[in-house]
Amino acid sequence: MDKAQPGILAPVPRLARYLSFSLTFGMEPRRSVQSLVDWVDGNNTIVGFGYPLLQAMGRTIEGLRTFPSYLGSGLALPSTQEALWFWLRGTDRGELLHRSRKILGAVAPAFKCESVIDGFQYDTGRDLTGFEDGTENPQGEKAIGAALVQGKGEGLDGSSFVAVQQWVHDFARFDALTPKEQDDSVGRRKSDNEELPDAPPSAHVKRTAQESFAPQAFILRRSMPWADGVRGGLNFVAFGKSLDAFEAQLKRMVGAEDGIIDGLFQYTRPINGSYFWCPPVHNGRLDLRALGL
Ligand code: HEM
Numbered sequence: 252m253d254k255a256q257p258g259i260l261a262p263v264p265r266l267a268r269y270l271s272f273s274l275t276f277g278m279e280p281r282r283s284v285q286s287l288v289d290w291v292d293g294n295n296t297i298v299g300f301g302y303p304l305l306q307a308m309g310r311t312i313e314g315l316r317t318f319p320s321y322l323g324s325g326l327a328l329p330s331t332q333e334a335l336w337f338w339l340r341g342t343d344r345g346e347l348l349h350r351s352r353k354i355l356g357a358v359a360p361a362f363k364c365e366s367v368i369d370g371f372q373y374d375t376g377r378d379l380t381g382f383e384d385g386t387e388n389p390q391g392e393k394a395i396g397a398a399l400v401q402g403k404g405e406g407l408d409g410s411s412f413v414a415v416q417q418w419v420h421d422f423a424r425f426d427a428l429t430p431k432e433q434d435d436s437v438g439r440r441k442s443d444n445e446e447l448p449d450a451p452p453s454a455h456v457k458r459t460a461q462e463s464f465a466p467q468a469f470i471l472r473r474s475m476p477w478a479d480g481v482r483g484g485l486n487f488v489a490f491g492k493s494l495d496a497f498e499a500q501l502k503r504m505v506g507a508e509d510g511i512i513d514g515l516f517q518y519t520r521p522i523n524g525s526y527f528w529c530p531p532v533h534n535g536r537l538d539l540r541a542l543g544l
Pocket residue numbers: 378382383384385386387388416418437439455456459460461462470485487497498500501504515519
């Protein structure tokens with residue numbers, strides 16, 4: 252689909268950086284947002300706008316809302332809705348650092364950097380627990396159908412909504428589980444990635460089985476492991492034509508439907524959560540018509 256920021260549909264890069272920004276109180280963001288058109292290519296650098304930014308600009312995008320928080324059954328999933336998000340795709344840490352510095356300068360002083368997360372590929376695309384991640388991602392036309400807005404008109408078609416959550420793994424707790432308990436938590440065998448026929452209902456792939464929702468809940472996951480010192484986990488990133496599929500899955504993961512909590516929560520938890528709207532491109536440049544720019 253030539254209207255999408257192309258990096259969304261491209262394979263996950265070797266290395267990445269995720270930058271999140273809040274809006275500086277009292278600042279007018281329009282000029283900074285307009286300038287993105289000159290340097291965000293949508294391929295190596297993908298951009299998303301959060302609800303606080305749209306609100307400051309007096310604009311709405313149908314379907315964009317703030318990230319929900321969930322409390323209950325011993326779980327606390329935070330909503331830390333930010334205003335602006337960049338996903339930098341790359342292959343060289345030095346280049347990513349310098350690109351981040353330029354971005355910080357380009358959006359200042361209207362936007363303040365709140366977090367920088369370094370992402371990378373582990374082995375053949377595994378989560379840091381060793382499980383293959385992304386197996387059931389929709390491919391080709393199905394990926395386009397799941398991830399991109401279509402049939403809504405110029406300025407909206409080709410755009411995408413993205414859910415972003417940084418999960419922190421408790422590696423000691425994970426290591427203390429037996430191999431069977433680990434496999435049961437995901438519902439796939441770590442050794443060969445086969446789906447377990449007798450996985451418990453709490454298994455992650457049972458909780459999130461995309462065909463099992465009504466309507467079906469397909470999302471395009473582009474998550475990557477992250478690490479900082481000896482801490483690490485998964486920076487979960489899922490693109491959708493709306494935020495509904497992600498939200499339906501997250502609700503089931505926390506047990507909001509049937510009280511059954513996703514097995515992953517035994518050893519990992521999210522420490523933040525934001526939604527963004529990623530604008531489309533037009534003639535190879537960001538298309539900000541939906542924001543009146
Ligand atoms: C630390 C957090 C997470 C880890 C380590 C993780 C890991 C995995 C793994 C190993 C798989 C199986 C292979 C695959 O199909 O990719 C999987 C599947 C999946 N995950 Fe996650 N995941 C996490 C969070 C989430 C969240 C927050 C959601 C959505 C709310 C989600 C949605 C899915 C979906 C839709 C599938 C495919 C299910 C299917 O249709 O078979 N995951 N995940």
